Amino acid sequence: xxxxxxxxxxxxxxxxxxxxxxxxxxxxxxxxxxxxxxxxxxxxxxxxxxxxxxxxxxxxxxxxxxxxxxxxxxxxxxxxxxxxxxxxxxxxxxxxxxxxxxxxxxxxxxxxxxxxxxxxxxxxxxxxxxxxxxxxxxxxxxxxxxxxxxxxxxxxxxxxxxxxxxxxxxxxxxxxxxxxxxxxxxxxxxxxxxxxxxxxxxxxxxxxxxxxxxxxxxxxxx
Amino acid sequence: xxxxxxxxxxxxxxxxxxxxxxxxxxxxxxxxxxxxxxxxxxxxxxxxxxxxxxxxxxxxxxxxxxxxxxxxxxxxxxxxxxxxxxxxxxxxxxxxxxxxxxx
Numbered sequence: 351x352x353x354x355x356x357x358x359x360x361x362x363x364x365x366x367x368x369x370x371x372x373x374x375x376x377x378x379x380x381x382x383x384x385x386x387x388x389x390x391x392x393x394x395x396x397x398x399x400x401x402x403x404x405x406x407x408x409x410x411x412x413x414x415x416x417x418x419x420x421x422x423x424x425x426x427x428x429x430x431x432x433x434x435x436x437x438x439x440x441x442x443x444x445x446x447x448x449x450x451x452x453x454x455x456x457x458x459x460x461x462x463x464x465x466x467x468x469x470x471x472x473x474x475x476x477x478x479x480x481x482x483x484x485x486x487x488x489x490x491x492x493x494x495x496x497x498x499x500x501x502x503x504x505x506x507x508x509x510x511x512x513x514x515x516x517x518x519x520x521x522x523x524x525x526x527x528x529x530x531x532x533x534x535x536x537x538x539x540x541x542x543x544x545x546x547x548x549x550x551x552x553x554x555x556x557x558x559x560x561x562x563x564x565x566x567x568x569x570x571x572x
Numbered sequence: 573x574x575x576x577x578x579x580x581x582x583x584x585x586x587x588x589x590x591x592x593x594x595x596x597x598x599x600x601x602x603x604x605x606x607x608x609x610x611x612x613x614x615x616x617x618x619x620x621x622x623x624x625x626x627x628x629x630x631x632x633x634x635x636x637x638x639x640x641x642x643x644x645x646x647x648x649x650x651x652x653x654x655x656x657x658x659x660x661x662x663x664x665x666x667x668x669x670x671x672x673x674x675x
Contacts, residue, residue, distance in 0.1 A: 355594040357663065360613060364601035367609075439641075447609025448648075449602045 366512040368451040371442050372560025375520075377430040379553035382501075384423040386546010392419060393539035442564065460507040464500040471496025490538040491531055494545040498528020501549070520556055524549055583669075586631050587662045591616055591624050596651070596659045599634055604650035625649060633658055 368374060391397050397416075405413035439448065454461075475492035478484045502525035509517030527548050531541055587596050594614045598605055611621055625647075628634045633655030637648045651659070 354590050355597065355614075357593060357597045360594055360597040361601045364598050364605070364613070367602075445608075447612055448606045449609050450604045452601065452603055 362513055364449060365451070365455075366514060367449050368455060369508075369512065369514060369517075370560075371438070371564040372557040373434045373437065373442075375553045375557030375560060377427060377434060377557075379550045379557060380430050381423055381427040382553065383546050383550025384426050386542050386544070386550065388419055388422055389542035389546070390539045392417075393537075393542075456504060456508060457511065460504055460511075463507075464504045467503055468496045468500040471499060487535075487538075488532070491534070491536075491541055493538075494541045495528045495531045498531065498545060498549065499525055502528060516556055516560065520552060524552055527552070583665060584658055584662045586627065586633070587659060588666075589624075591620065592628060593662075595621075595624055595628060595649075596633065596655065596662075599649060599651040600656055600659045604648050607647035607649070610649065628655070631655075 401413045401416040404416055443449075471492055472489075475484065475489045475496075479486065479489050502521040504521075505517045505524065506521035509515060509519075509521060528545070531545060534541060534544065536544065587593055591614060595610060598610060598613050607618075607621070607625075610616075610625075611618065614621060616624070625634065625636060629636050632652060635650050635652055637650075639646050639648065
């Protein structure tokens, strides 16, 4: 090693390593899919009836226990992290080495801007509702659309930062998908389900394809 | 040109060495990396890498933790706060100098 190394390349490759095997995509898919499904479930009349039945049969505590379903998504994401670490240590990263990513994988300015996108979407829809241009349901649909835009922007920014073209594609498709939610005549709960499942499916597909490629090509030679 | 030479002499010599620069670049981009990853990324031999890591550890730029993963030893390296600062200062200085020389 006589010449200076390509520091920029090393920095990018090390940051990208965490996302190179697609397991992060699968983790995000699980998180978003379950969040959408749980939001839909807790807003369903039949779920309320089940909780009422539990309350009558086993006491109020049991009904409150039913609300613990909201913790399913974070628990699944946490479980996926544990599984991801195990798969990487035993299989994927055994030859190429282990890297613990920086605490803030997403740059702060990207996080700030994605929050601004979410808040701006909500504020604009509320303003439009006050002006009488849109109905109440539009504001509720905007909640999921703006969440999708915010997430899509984060993916595009990360794809650009880490040189991962699949995240730019995912962000583009996901952003368009989130926009289409505004035109669906569905309830808040149904939109949540559509949002979670469509983003979940998109990310799971991306994760599985990337994982298959990463198994075929060892990480060392990437 | 004398200012350029002065800038060049101000560069952190410990980090300026190509192998150590590569090591510092890896460690500054993550929370920690193991010996195997550093070996693959830098392309150094085990002995060489070990020697460079020791120098960086002695300077207080990196922290080395040796542990066992099952039966096998595993060396985990991470950048210290002063190491991160030193690398950022070096990289800023080097980039400015390279840009100035290109002009």
